[in-house]
């Protein structure tokens with residue numbers, strides 16, 4: 001069973017290769033053609049604990065990795081607030097799936113706790129001896145989650161670039177205090193796009209360069225090794241509803257997903273292809289509602305204003321992982337997908353066929369919500385249910401409300417919660433009617449005073465931690481910086 005590029009069938013790779021390379025050589029994404037034909041018994045998986053569930057699902061998708069159970073345990077053990085990793089909580093007439101109970105209080109921890117284990121195991125399986133150097137540009141959340149996942153993992157080093165002055169004070173403190181002897185964090189004068197473009201240019205510039213026993217790699221969400229671990233919590237939530245007697249085996253469950261790059265929600269679609277009775281996957285967007293328009297009309301058009309919102313991790317106009325869905329819905333037609341992606345690159349838009357749009361709408365629903373409505377939701381859910389949610393989760397909650405009013409069944413609705421409210425304390429506190437202080441740590445304290453909700457330990461302890469990373473460079477210096485760092489024996 002081989003992975004293939006969404007744009008060219010001839011570019012095939014083992015699952016270990018696909019994880020090591022991240023992206024296919026033609027810029028396409030690695031994918032399996034037919035998940036439903038995998039040897040995988042979805043019913044028996046529901047009886048396992050979360051770790052074993054994860055091991056079974058990952059072993060089915062990534063069959064070239066030996067000892068998946070051990071990898072999973074080493075990746076997660078002791079890092080999350082609970083061994084079930086992602087608790088399901090009843091809130092009002094629906095459920096919240098809490099994906100933020102990991103080491104950095106963001107849902108990206110679920111995948112990035114495991115990815116370093118997958119990458120080093122893939123390296124061993126492929127007989128590679130090079131050190132892996134992870135390069136990441138971050139707008140805030142990914143960088144910290146990646147640092148936390150890779151620090152002190154033997155055979156790897158990680159360099160994170162973030163926009164100077166472009167992340168929140170808490171996010172900056174999370175990254176600049178990172179411990180570990182294989183981590184490097186550097187601010188770049190410019191915005192996130194500058195940092196991201198800089199990283200892409202470094203990959204291109206280093207493609208044919210000998211890096212003295214080091215190989216560059218990426219922790220980006222297009223890596224199948226980041227997508228696969230996210231399938232697990234769809235199963236876990238279903239198992240919880242089953243075991244609590246809320247549903248019978250086989251009955252559908254709807255999932256509402258706050259969406260940016262389309263990785264999280266695509267993992268839900270993979271769960272469905274593996275057999276899980278997923279009802280609708282509801283794609284929730286903020287004011288950057290390019291996906292809402294796409295799912296409603298079949299036209300993807302990124303030529304529109306970019307909005308900076310209170311849910312910044314969803315401020316995205318090109319959702320990379322959508323390419324994988326287009327591939328599957330087109331019946332694995334790689335020429336069709338390559339053509340759409342070329343149109344997006346050249347014209348900024350494309351339109352899918354009516355047949356594809358129909359298939360899309362059979363499995364997906366959508367909706368969007370602006371900052372003002374998200375703030376109302378935070379206040380309302382707090383008042384009615386004493387449940388405090390972050391702005392990303394609030395976007396999904398608002399969309400789930402409209403979905404529930406329009407649907408015709410009474411299947412359970414699960415809202416995925418992607419961040420702790422304490423990661424976005426200013427937006428949450430003002431939603432509750434207070435004017436936040438300039439100092440973000442003071443805002444955290446105030447939010448705790450007002451709500452009594454516990455501050456996650458990793459965020460509460462930040463203030464006392466020593467700042468270890470102070471480099472600031474111009475974007476033109478990024479390549480030189482990486483080459484110099486890679487050349488240093490000791491960081």
Ligand SMILES: *Cc1c(COP(=O)(O)O)cnc(C)c1O
Nearest residue numbers: 259260261262263264313418419
């Ligand atoms: C990354 C992120 C998202 C979006 O997830 P995608 O997989 O990119 O769709 C939503 N919420 C938060 C808090 C995130 O960090």
